Amino acid sequence: MLRALGAFIVPLIVACAMFMENVDGTVIVTSLPVLARDLGHDPITLKLAVTAYVIGLGVFIPICGWVADRFGSRNVFRTAIGIFMAGSLLCAASTSLDTFVLARFVQGIGGALMVPVGRIIIFRSVPKSEFIRAMNYLTVPALLGPVVGPPLGGFITTYLHWRLIFVINVPIGLFGIWLTNKYIANTREPHPGRLDWLGFVLSASGASLFMLGLSLVGGELVSTRESAGMCVIGMALLLAYVLYARRVALPVLDLRLLRIPSFHASVIGGSLFRIGLGAVPFLLPLALQEGLGMTAFRAGAITCASAFGSIFMKTMASRILERFGFRTVLMVNAACAGLAIAVYGLFFPGTPHWVIWCIVLAGGFFPSLQFTSLNTLAYADIPSSEVGRATSVASVIQQMSLGLGVTISGIVLQISHRLQGHPKIVFSDFWPAFLVVGLFSCLSIPITRRLPRDAGDEIARGSRGRA
Template identity: 70%
Template structure:
């Protein structure tokens, strides 16, 4: 095997691990109603299980680079796969919503380390001449995972049992650990420096308490007063982090990047948009199954349309940005995305399946353009030396926004169910939830309008279709 072949084997190994994580993130959404029945819970209360996974991803992303430098990228990467597989087995063995939530959080921690550390491995071992090919390998999981996950989850849930979903990760994970040991070099930095443990405690602890508390409101695992107390404690820790991060030289999450207009629009404005994006994969399968009476597999066949819409948009996103520029695309497309999301709340029993599939397709088409634009704009005014720290802040806010979307959508759905006096969620309960998360996309427009018309022009003009 040549040196180049060995170098390109690493991206393939990383891509397989990322595909496993991407599929797993999307595979349970079609299985939530079946899980709820087995756990004896209302399906809406399972929002805590989705949120806990995203939370595990978000709070551990900032420390992954330091861990890779301190203990070696190969060591951390194979440990991450092991944690992810262990979390999968715990999910399969869970007998209650509480244990399932903990298991999903463990999975999220493993996923948080797999993805960024995998990118570090590629950056360090792949020759620059082969870097584009290596990054193309990594684009495959991002495209196929959201399509394969709902289909696979729906099929297994309908014709087998939802617990078998989590056994898919075991052989893939074991093979990944073996190949990592055999073909990936354990690179590390000699002097990574100290980790900002105080910042980690304040940011991770605050985000965890706030989002988990919010997810538990209206549920059956904890009283509302205790859940609100968790939210207040989390908000207090996050409030304490702000002056702390602005005072020290190298905080774990450097909030000073938010002073940069393009970064602010991408992260702060984008967080409002991502609330709707995070809620859609949670609300839509519930509506299709609990509201419209479709099977988990039928739900998966429809839900995957969103991924196909996203795939198509990615092929033309560069051309659209090059022609219209970031500011105009982000403003107009935020409105189109919000409308596409909100329309899903208009589905009713008897709505033709082809029409639902087409609307869901649009629900992936427009948000994919927004997502691509926001991610590209993040680095428009970031110096190369600051890319790593800016990425940490952007990634954490992104994951927290997605988790907040699930929580907000679930809370509005529960309120609607209560106002309609329904003991079980019905199709008439869903439209307020879709409307609220769709309006979140519109809420990002005022932030984007602050951008100058030529913002990010160097990136958009230099892109290729």
Template identity: 70%
Template sequence: MPLAIKAFIVPLIVACAMFMESVDGNIIVTALPSMARDFGSDPVSLKVAITSYVIGLGVFIPICGWLADRFGARSVFRTAIVIFVAGSLMCAASHSLHMFTFARFLQGVGGAMMVPVGRIIIFRAVPKSEFVRAMNYLSLPAMLAPAVAPLLGGFITTYLHWRLIFFINVPVGVLGIYLTNRYIINTHEPHPGPLDWIGFMLSACGASLMLLGLSLIGSELASNRTAFEMCVTGALLLVLYVLHAQRAERPVLDLRLLRVPTFRASVLGGSMFRIGLGAVPFLLPLALQEGLGMSAFHSGAITCASAFGSMFMRSMTTNVLQRFGFRTVLIYNAAFSAIAIAAYGTFFPGTPVWLIWIVVLFGGFFPALQFTSLNSMIYAEIANADAGRATSLGSVVQQMSLGLGVTVGGIVLQIARALHGHAHATWADFWPAFVVVGLFSLGSIPITRELAPDAGDEIARGRAASA
């Protein structure tokens, strides 16, 4: 195959898979109330289904590179598409929250392997002279999916049926498998080295149990006692992993990288911000539908406004960072992001739709700047040899933070509803949840204040990475 064609077709195949995964991660939030009615569940209880997807996505990311080296990038990428499509069909066939939660976890496992392995395929297949153009193709799913998914999911849910949402992935997945077999070479490393299986099991089981336990609090899937026991067990396993990582030569998640100031601020400070950001896609559609009585389609037409705000800010991020630097941007913009997130709690019946749309637009504006700045700074002081380990640790913490945001937002919403004595969530129950998750964004400021004033200036003067 000519290099020019390969530089186009290979990134396009990976971009389509990433678009499928990104759309699926954003599309179901508009359908949660309809799903809850069919499952005979409370819409807030479906936070466990969202969390299970994030868990599947997060815990398998660290071993994707090793699997690609051991079994071949094409084989792992193709298997990931199969797993993702199988999970989609299980979601469509689910008639209980238990089955739907497992199906979402399976989807997350497939998505975890698709994205990082897809990047490896591009790195190995595309000439360096065409690498920037290839990465531009990959940025399109991240930009388009948040705008397309709420509208598409809302339309299907309102005028057709929510189960049809998951059939969208079938033709895309079948085409992806065909193109993968035809155009992608099965590259792999001859000696990838041993995998830290003990560390993987401790970290994966610990994070899974703790997040699932938190998301099951107040749910009909398990008693609160069982949920708390899962949380405690998960926390103990994570403590054991920390002890293991201090002794292991090549731990699956290298916590020693947190000694690097810019990496620590990006990962730990970013995790606080992402808890608030992760709650919004779950809370906002519920607030619009359950609190304000909108249809799924009208809700999706409003929530997609944040994607347009995000797109606009992405075009300005480079100039903002060049002028103010990482430290200043991350401190002040964290406050602006907290206000933007908390502002969602001001909606009440009778609020003009145009005003809601503008608030949601700005709700995507400031968080996009924070998200892109954090992702850009993460490699500022990381050596090339440590880039893979830094990516694994940063990606896992990022996904778990987003999942924790859904859990925290759902718990606060349940508490507010109980205090107000409401059998079902009303508009008055949502503002405490938005305020609390907004405060998490403020919680990132003490960590980023520790940065030197010129931290990451070499990158800030260059080109900011895409979120």
């Protein structure tokens, strides 16, 4: 009886923590325009807050497995929830952009440890006979977060106050810590080995400086020379890591795995695709509010339509992959997704809201199919002994590409706004940004085109058999 209860309650605890993180990530983008004005900045500058969170995630994901083995999965998981709560309270109390960006980075650290360690806990706590059902619990936050987050954030921002968005994480987090203490065992590996500290410092500092410098380009916080200098130093550190990782047996991020064609197509081609899609949660709510004059609540109610499209597509993904194959789906679907993003730039004041909602709904189909295909293909040819290291490489590159999407779209929007000479942001400033990030999705096509025509066919047939 207790074993059956554990197989249910442990995945549920992890799923609730993931739900808190997913909702928080989708809530904030709906509130950015109002939040920016309260902090005394233009909404585009608040891309820093989104990027800071992604940097926190990307920097600390590679070491989460080692930390869990060294200090115990329960200790790390509840500490991660506590860090995420602390970051949330700092966000709620922020009175300047600097403190808000720092708070978002703290949240990112908590999120980086919370989700991967949660998966480790499930793997070690749940019997293999219950593993598929346990993993199904983890799909719920990924599906419901984008549905609940935008309208919830819009409602709180429009009718209450944006600071309450972050306060609601506290009771959820405290309850999660209590449940963790009660139901989750403190498992660990007796000899986790030596962590590649030098590799971690080089990759973490390089990625952080490059992403932060790029986010500050064209802004009002630092000069162009300073932001460019941060980018150059960051790129130099990343290059140093690449050279270093070639000579180390077990680097923190093993880039040699990218030599596997299917993994290379999934991670590199998928990252170009994610640059385009990573921009949409930031750019679309901003366009609806600043460009079309909607309230945060109305914008959130429209933005969540893409999540419904995503859920619908997941029911069809296995059949589509079996019928057409990974290579064809990844190429054709990337073009469709890029076109869908570009169409968002055609919205203008007076466009019926139901038309916008339907277009955003359709725009959710293609990313869902692409992500399902990419995430499945990534492990098609990875040996089981290398799955952990492959996951670290894929996760870091994916998170950084999502942050790049936000940064690049913000830079293009700033350039468009200045070239058109409008005193404030208007709807016509947005179409170049949507067009550029849509093109990034299409840039993944030449990479996936190199795949063999039968790449992943065995997986596609297997997924159909389990459907």
